[in-house]
Amino acid sequence: MVEVGRTEGFAVDVDEIERAVGEVRAKLLFLTSPNNPTGNWLPDEALRRLLKLPVLVVLDEAYVEFADHPSRANWVLAHENLVVLRTFSKAAGIAGLRLGYGICPEWLMAVLWKFKQPYNVNVAATVAGLASLRHVDQIYAVVAKIKGERRRLLAALQQVPYLKPYESQANFILCGVVDRSAKELKLALERQGILVRHYNKPGLENCIRISVGRPEQTDRLLQALATLAG
Ligand SMILES: *Cc1c(COP(=O)(O)O)cnc(C)c1O
Numbered sequence: 082m083v084e085v086g087r088t089e090g091f092a093v094d095v096d097e098i099e100r101a102v103g104e105v106r107a108k109l110l111f112l113t114s115p116n117n118p119t120g121n122w123l124p125d126e127a128l129r130r131l132l133k134l135p136v137l138v139v140l141d142e143a144y145v146e147f148a149d150h151p152s153r154a155n156w157v158l159a160h161e162n163l164v165v166l167r168t169f170s171k172a173a174g175i176a177g178l179r180l181g182y183g184i185c186p187e188w189l190m191a192v193l194w195k196f197k198q199p200y201n202v203n204v205a206a207t208v209a210g211l212a213s214l215r216h217v218d219q220i221y222a223v224v225a226k227i228k229g230e231r232r233r234l235l236a237a238l239q240q241v242p243y244l245k246p247y248e249s250q251a252n253f254i255l256c257g258v259v260d261r262s263a264k265e266l267k268l269a270l271e272r273q274g275i276l277v278r279h280y281n282k283p284g285l286e287n288c289i290r291i292s293v294g295r296p297e298q299t300d301r302l303l304q305a306l307a308t309l310a311g
Contacts, residue, residue, distance in 0.1 A: 083107065086284055091119035091247070095127050102134050110134065113141040115148050118280065118290040120249025122150055132160050137189075139164045144251035146172035146224050147231075154184050161186045169206075171252065172224050173213040178206040227252050231293045234302075238291070241306050253278075253292045255285075263287040266309065273305045 083101050088094045093112065101107065110131060114123035123140075132138055142165055145152045154165050165184040170176035180202060185193065202210070213220060235254055238246040243266075245257035258266055267279040267289055278290040291302065 087119070091116065091121050093123055093127055093131075095130050098131060099134065102136055107136055110136045110138045111141065112138065113143070114153075115144040115250035117144065117251065118253065118255050118278065118285070118288075120144075120247060120251040120253060120255055122148060122250045128153065128156075132156075132163060137162050137164065139166060141166045143168045143171050146221070147228060147252045148250040149228075150250065157184045157186060161188065164189065169210055169213055173210075173220055174223075175206070175209045175213065178209050179203070180206040180210045227293050230296060230299060233296075234291070234293055234299050237299070237303050238306075242310065244306070253290050255288055255290045258287045258289060263289050269309050270302075270305055273301075273308075275302055275305055 083105050085094055085097050085101050098110065102110065112123060112128075112131070114128075115121065116123070128138075128140070138160075140153055140163065142152055142154070145167070152165070152167075153163070154167070157163050157165055163186070166181065167184070168181035169178070170181065231249060231252065231254065235246055235248065238244050238254060238256060243259050243261055245259055247255045247257075249255065263279050263281060267277055270277055277292075280288040280290065293299075294302075
């Protein structure tokens with residue numbers, strides 16, 4: 082496995098992927114759009130270039146319902162080397178029931194059937210998944226509210242002097258923490274009953290990721306961030 086780092090602003094580094102695929106003769110390329118935890122979108126031009134490579138491209142669309150761009154599910158019809166993965170864990174909100182699906186070119190199914198586990202999706206996940214599909218309008222209504230709240234949260238976070246929030250197409254916002262410890266900030270928020278994710282690794286130095294919640298939860302968070310400003 083070869084990892085290719087993202088460039089400034091977390092863009093997929095297409096040049097570097099092209100080079101790496103040639104060098105190691107990679108067979109599979111995994112991409113995520115919207116990306117977790119950065120929230121950014123993989124642009125059409127970049128995906129088109131990557132689909133020209135001699136690899137099977139697997140595109141993880143776990144957060145696509147929250148994006149202002151359409152899913153690439155129907156690109157599978159036009160690309161023999163594209164697989165799109167989707168999940169009921171995020172927009173449908175049934176994480177833990179383990180229900181998702183892949184949209185694959187037909188040739189790949191013959192391969193997948195060979196090593197498919199004999200057991201199928203469990204009954205609880207099946208019932209919950211069917212209920213989600215019956216109430217898809219309600220799910221999209223909630224998604225629309227979350228997207229509205231994401232706009233409000235981003236604008237508010239941009240006003241916090243010690244945070245550098247990144248625009249997001251997902252249901253969370255990644256923030257660089259400026260001139261103070263992201264870990265300490267995470268712990269300080271935790272003491273006020275607010276849980277955020279903390280990251281500190283190459284490419285994600287001193288960051289927190291905040292999930293978009295209900296308006297009253299945004300208010301609580303903003304209040305807490307203000308008390309921690311001094
Ligand atoms: C949550 C998530 C998934 C899917 O999660 P499952 O619960 O296993 O369906 C896939 N990719 C990313 C990037 C995610 O954040």
